[in-house]
Amino acid sequence: EVQLVQSGAEVKKPGESLRISCKGSGYSFTSCWIAWVRQMPGKGLEWVGIIYPGDSDTRYSPSFQGQVTISVDKSISAAYLQWSSLKASDTAMYYCARLPSRSYYFYMDVWGKGTTVTVSS
Amino acid sequence: EIVLTQSPGTLSLSPGERATLSCRASQSVSANYLGWYQQKPGQAPRLLIYGASSRATGIPDRFSGSGSGTDFTLTISRLEPEDFAVYYCQHYGSSPPWYAFGQGTKLEIK
Numbered sequence: 034e035v036q037l038v039q040s041g042a043e044v045k046k047p048g049e050s051l052r053i054s055c056k057g058s059g060y061s062f063t064s065c066w067i068a069w070v071r072q073m074p075g076k077g078l079e080w081v082g083i084i085y086p087g088d089s090d091t092r093y094s095p096s097f098q099g100q101v102t103i104s105v106d107k108s109i110s111a112a113y114l115q116w117s118s119l120k121a122s123d124t125a126m127y128y129c130a131r132l133p134s135r136s137y138y139f140y141m142d143v144w145g146k147g148t149t150v151t152v153s154s
Numbered sequence: 155e156i157v158l159t160q161s162p163g164t165l166s167l168s169p170g171e172r173a174t175l176s177c178r179a180s181q182s183v184s185a186n187y188l189g190w191y192q193q194k195p196g197q198a199p200r201l202l203i204y205g206a207s208s209r210a211t212g213i214p215d216r217f218s219g220s221g222s223g224t225d226f227t228l229t230i231s232r233l234e235p236e237d238f239a240v241y242y243c244q245h246y247g248s249s250p251p252w253y254a255f256g257q258g259t260k261l262e263i264k
Contacts (some may be wrong), residue, residue: 078193078242078258080253083253084253130199137246137251137253138186138187138246138247138249140246140247140255141191142204143201144199144200145198146197
């Protein structure tokens with residue numbers, strides 16, 4: 034079974050750093066892009082960025098460029114989304130999702146359950 | 155930058171009725187790169203339709219997608235209680251990569 038398992042909920046203070054994870058299983062992790070998608074409370078879906086674990090090719094939404102860093106450790110089939118200095122406006126649910134192809138012109142067919150990030154003083 | 159606008163914002167129907175959800179793109183897009191997702195409260199989105207009209211694995215045949223150019227439609231032929239959720243359309247065919255989502259249509263029980 035193809036699965037993406039995300040790390041648990043986080044509560045942080047403004048200015049703190051954070052890295053959340055997404056571990057893939059049941060498929061060739063290095064052969065499919067992983068996307069990160071943000072959903073702020075009560076709002077819709079926003080694309081953050083994508084990474085290809087095979088060669089770490091990374092692309093960011095212009096809205097998130099410079100605000101977050103996406104990385105991967107293919108030895109453990111994990112992708113990461115990290116912040117160096119969190120803001121209250123980063124409070125949201127963050128999903129990882131798989132694009133089942135080497136091409137990034139693809140839909141997101143499998144999703145993780147999401148990681149809730151709460152940033153509050 | 156492609157913008158997707160979904161209508162209506164909220165659709166109130168009864169089980170057994172037919173639902174028609176609309177997604178309009180700000181410019182013509184290839185149907186190959188248009189998808190639909192369902193999201194229930196407290197759950198992750200689930201892929202329903204890709205390539206405008208192909209059902210994803212395990213999706214019941216009461217869900218169907220159609221459209222071309224700037225206008226796309228998700229139809230649920232006969233609503234089941236579990237179909238009441240929020241539905242998002244998505245375009246995934248831009249270069250550089252850009253994954254536009256519509257703002258969502260909430261399908262609620264009347």
